[in-house]
Amino acid sequence: MDRRTFLAALGTGATAALAGCGTSLADSDYDVEMTANRFRPAEITVSVGETVTWGNPGSRGHSVTAYGGQIPEDADYWASGGLGSESDARARYPQEGHVASGETYSHTFEVAGDHEYFCIPHERGGMVGTVVVEE
Incomplete structure (x- = not known):
């Protein structure tokens, strides 16, 4: 086997091996995405009695912590x-x-008003959010 054939085969194998490295968390599994240092969206509006689910599709660990x-x-x-x-x-x-990579956290909101929250390890970087709960 010549050098080019070997390198091409090696690259194809590495790509195939890495293909399964992402999480199996789909966008439809959560309402708020935990990115590297942001909640997306930073503000979400729901009605009393609704459940919000945060999802961590990335590689960093996070928390969802009310102030x-x-x-x-x-x-x-x-x-x-x-x-x-x-x-x-x-x-x-x-x-x-x-909340590790590939995991979710859910909370049902029973009281109307603004619920401010943050991510413990990324708070200083600005990872904060608000759940606005309406009647």
């Missing part, structure tokens, strides 16, 4: 991992609350 003081007063605290407060979510990440 405790920036959700409606009557709303229960929410965060990936099911933790009961922002301070618990921050203290226990990444052991709890980590």
